[in-house]
Amino acid sequence: MVIAPTWDTERADYRAIVNDWHVILRSQEVAEDTIVAVRLLGEDIILWRHNGEVHAWKDYCRHRGARLSLGWVKDGCVVCPYHGWEYGADGACRRYPAHPKTQPTSRAAALRHHAVERYGYIWVCMGNPSSDVPPFPVWEDATYRKVQAGPYEYNANALRAVENFLDAAHFPFVHANLNGNPEDPDELADYDVVLTDEGLRTSEISVFQPFGDHRGIPVTARYQYSCFRPTTAYFRKKTGEVERFCTFMAVTPTDLDRCVVHLTVAINFGWDLSVEQILARQDKVFEQDRLIVESQRPKALPLDPRDEMHLRSDLLGVTYRRWVRALAGEGRMPAQAQVPEAAAEDAIAN
Numbered sequence: 001m002v003i004a005p006t007w008d009t010e011r012a013d014y015r016a017i018v019n020d021w022h023v024i025l026r027s028q029e030v031a032e033d034t035i036v037a038v039r040l041l042g043e044d045i046i047l048w049r050h051n052g053e054v055h056a057w058k059d060y061c062r063h064r065g066a067r068l069s070l071g072w073v074k075d076g077c078v079v080c081p082y083h084g085w086e087y088g089a090d091g092a093c094r095r096y097p098a099h100p101k102t103q104p105t106s107r108a109a110a111l112r113h114h115a116v117e118r119y120g121y122i123w124v125c126m127g128n129p130s131s132d133v134p135p136f137p138v139w140e141d142a143t144y145r146k147v148q149a150g151p152y153e154y155n156a157n158a159l160r161a162v163e164n165f166l167d168a169a170h171f172p173f174v175h176a177n178l179n180g181n182p183e184d185p186d187e188l189a190d191y192d193v194v195l196t197d198e199g200l201r202t203s204e205i206s207v208f209q210p211f212g213d214h215r216g217i218p219v220t221a222r223y224q225y226s227c228f229r230p231t232t233a234y235f236r237k238k239t240g241e242v243e244r245f246c247t248f249m250a251v252t253p254t255d256l257d258r259c260v261v262h263l264t265v266a267i268n269f270g271w272d273l274s275v276e277q278i279l280a281r282q283d284k285v286f287e288q289d290r291l292i293v294e295s296q297r298p299k300a301l302p303l304d305p306r307d308e309m310h311l312r313s314d315l316l317g318v319t320y321r322r323w324v325r326a327l328a329g330e331g332r333m334p335a336q337a338q339v340p341e342a343a344a345e346d347a348i349a350n
Contacts, residue, residue: 007042
């Protein structure tokens with residue numbers, strides 16, 4: 001018997017992301033020979049590490065359904081706290097303490113998920129990975145300083161949180177006098193969205209920011225957004241001809257209406273800035289975002305663009321929703337690589 005996750009597995013948003021990689025924790029949060037209880041897509045799972053390798057399993061003993069997260073690691077095996085069943089790193093049950101001479105059956109194996117470490121995070125895939133872990137374009141570039149921010153817990157849907165990250169039109173109001181001027185908001189010029197093998201990517205979107213970087217300097221910034229997978233997104237922000245600031249965002253969909261936002265910021269300026277200064281800006285911005293995203297109704301992101309009203313500036317959001325539906329096998333993206341505004345003309349107000 002397998003306990004089904006609380007998230008309806010027939011939902012399109014579930015089917016679109018179940019075979020993706022999702023950040024769960026920072027690498028340092030799972031120490032050697034320890035078990036950590038976490039949650040992903042409505043299911044309780046454990047992460048544990050032995051000989052440096054991280055494993056992700058369902059938090060469930062096949063014997064009597066006890067939580068393995070209440071157990072411990074002994075000689076490279078997870079020990080169930082109820083009857084002491086021992087599970088090796090490959091998931092196979094090694095021993096029934098009540099019947100030490102009995103060879104455990106293969107049916108007694110732990111229920112395993114895929115796990116890898118990349119960019120200082122532990123990633124888990126609940127299904128069958130449809131692709132590699134999403135790219136972090138400047139991860140190997142030593143001219144960028146990388147700082148992990150968060151995690152930020154939202155009582156909100158993960159796809160709502162990602163769509164908010166991809167939306168530049170909210171800057172003057174949600175981030176007033178920081179990322180935009182509410183008294184004189186920018187009119188966003190039309191932009192393009194391109195569908196590539198790595199997901200969605202926009203052309204540059206220009207916005208004025210009164211507090212444009214961590215030093216409080218006003219700038220006219222040019223954002224280019226990428227959405228590699230439905231829960232992993234990225235932007236690079238240029239001022240002048242210099243790519244100055246990038247943000248890699250991975251959102252953990254813990255439940256349908258709860259998520260955790262993980263960030264890594266990469267900057268190639270201001271080496272005199274302290275980590276505390278960098279984090280203070282991120283903490284402020286994502287707390288402002290949290291209040292708005294948690295207020296949105298319905299909780300789940302509507303995937304049919306006709307369910308909400310849209311403007312031309314919402315092109316990326318509309319395309320994102322259509323892309324998620326297409327990944328779930330509902331509807332399809334336009335055949336051409338560039339997604340024109342007309343692709344959503346039935347849902348975008350003129």
